[in-house]
Amino acid sequence: MADAIIRPIQKKDNPHIAKVIRKVLVDLGVPKVGTAYADTALDCMFETYQKDRAIYFVVEQEGKIIGGAGVAKLDNYEGNVCELQKMYYLEEARGRGIGSQMIALCLKAGSDFNFEKCYLETMTFMEAAQKLYKRNGFKYLDGPLGNTGHFSCPVQMLRDL
Incomplete structure (x- = not known):
């Protein structure tokens, strides 16, 4: 299998990354309400990240988008915290180690944007993802920071940058 390329999102990637995210969420049985599935940003990811202190990366392999991740300021929160x-x-x-590469890239971007901490939300049953986050220095919180609108995501994690 050819090597994957990680690069900043381009406008042409919008329909492809939206399809990837929705497919993964459906495959995992994630609720469509109160999760990323319902986010209006899914169909305009390039535009969503065209703001200060924000970036989104996609993983491309043989011309096909196979994943992505980004960082931006945590919504509705006063502290200097970004969100994965x-x-x-x-x-x-x-x-394949792509998740670890992507986390490292996103954490470096968050640090370069002068954020002090990085926050994330996930689902209880996404155990492989949680192991990956823990390996990368994230620790569990007792409740959410800010208000992302993802009320169906009961697991919150945080790490220093």
């Missing part, structure tokens, strides 16, 4: 956002991968991207 929309980190989803098709099956062919999993188990």
Whole structure:
């Protein structure tokens, strides 16, 4: 299998990353309400990240988008905290170290944007993702920070940058 390329999102990627994220969420049985599935940003990811202190990366393999992740300021929160956002991968991207590469890239971007901490939300049953986050320095919180609108995501994690 050819090497995957990680690069910043381009406008042409919008329909492809939206399809990837929705497919992963459906495959995992995630609720469509109160999760990323319902986010209006899914269909305009390039535009969503065209703001200060925000970036989204996609993983491309042989011309096909197979995953992505990004960072941006945590919504509705006063502190200097970014959020690891929309980190989803098709099956062919999993188990290849791409997630760790992507987290490292996103954390470096968050640090370069002068954020002090990085926050994320996930689902209880996404155990492989949680192991990946823990390996990368994230620790569990007792409740949410800010208000992302993802009320169906009961697991919150945080790490220093």
